[in-house]
Amino acid sequence: MRVISIVNQKGGCGKTTTTVNLAGALARDGASVLVVDMDPQAHATLALGIDPDELSENLYEVLAEPGGTDQLSRILINVAERIDLAPSSIVLSALEQKLAAERHNARTERLASALDAMPTRYDFVVIDCPPAVSLLTFNALRASSEVIIPLETSFFAIDGVQKLLETIALLTDRIGHDLTVRVLPTLYDGRTRYARQTLGDIRELFKDLCFDSVIRMNVKLREAARHGKTIDRYAASANGALDYASVAMELAASPPDFRQADAADDTQSPEPLEVVVRFRDEAAGDVRIAGDFNGWVPDKGVRSSIEAEGPARVWTKVLTLSPGTYQYRYIVDGEWRVDPENPESTPGPMGQPNSVLHVS
DSSP states (O other): EEEEOOOOSSSSSSHHHHHHHHHHHHTTTTOOEEEEEOTTOOOOHTTTOOOOOSSOOOHHHHHHHHTGGHHHHHHEEEEEEEHHHHHHOGGGGGGHHTTSSSOOHHHTTTHHHHHTSSSSSSSEEEOOSSOOOHHHHHHHHHOOOOEEEEESHHHHHHHHHHHHHHHHHHHHHHHHHHEEEEEEEBBBBBTTTHEEEHHHHHHHHHHGBSSOOBBBOOOHHHHHHTTOHHHHOOTSSSSSHHHHHHHHHHHHHOOOHHHHHHHOOOOOOOEEEEEEEEEEEEOOEEEEEETTTTOOOTTTTEEEEEEETTTTEEEEEEEEEEEEEEEEEEEETTEEETTTTTOOEEEEEEEEEEEEEEEO
């Protein structure tokens, strides 16, 4: 069970949007996901279609009482296929005062104990944290093995994240376990030179900590939240859905141990080769390719062209790959598909079929 906290002390950077829509993308790919709303504003709860004021119980009942950590399953709500929610409420803001008399470790381990006591084991637990380094954030980090920091593509946001990374490093020493931290660029508007330059600065500054995927500005993400749905259920072909699908694939393909082993592998790769694959379809409007060769980011590093072949359109994708075996899928109008012209496939990280490409 991978437990991931979505953290940034700055508001408006896309924490809740990332929590909810990453959960949706992971679930769409076959994973079972628990969303834990640790923010008293309860925005993740609202974005998943639940009114916190109508609930008789929420995370406060689980975290405030000594015996409550055994009762997390009681408050869970199924909000979509393969997605459950541990809801929040404004009353959660009183938790720090409630637990003030307890020793530090007891206060910060409540959520970790509750997750450990659950009879149901999820593939992913995604925690939406409040915009502050508080007791609630401590609980989330103590329960997590991974942290994603949504980072708005602006100069001041970069400065804030540098300070947050320092804070997380201090918290890691304090809570006594390592956290794998990654930065996710959000609210990206590729039409402006400023945003493009800032994204370049982010990649240069954070290097391997930075996701290859980028979350573009997309009004459909706000509309989906207003309708209480994840973006993949509200508008599956929207840029927001494609972007979070890419993040989910990148995340699933690179768990912490995989990324560390990959970073330690310093062997020299053979000379890369150009590989051509084609996708034919009469009805498709947009076809991209993603695989472990490009971090599961659609069409990243791929030369693409389109031509007519009778009634069908043919998308040609030119990949530059070193000899080896690769997994990939097409994204056809927002839907992930295996290659219909390639009979060889293998289960991906979450059980979904991926096409297999051999380069020699």
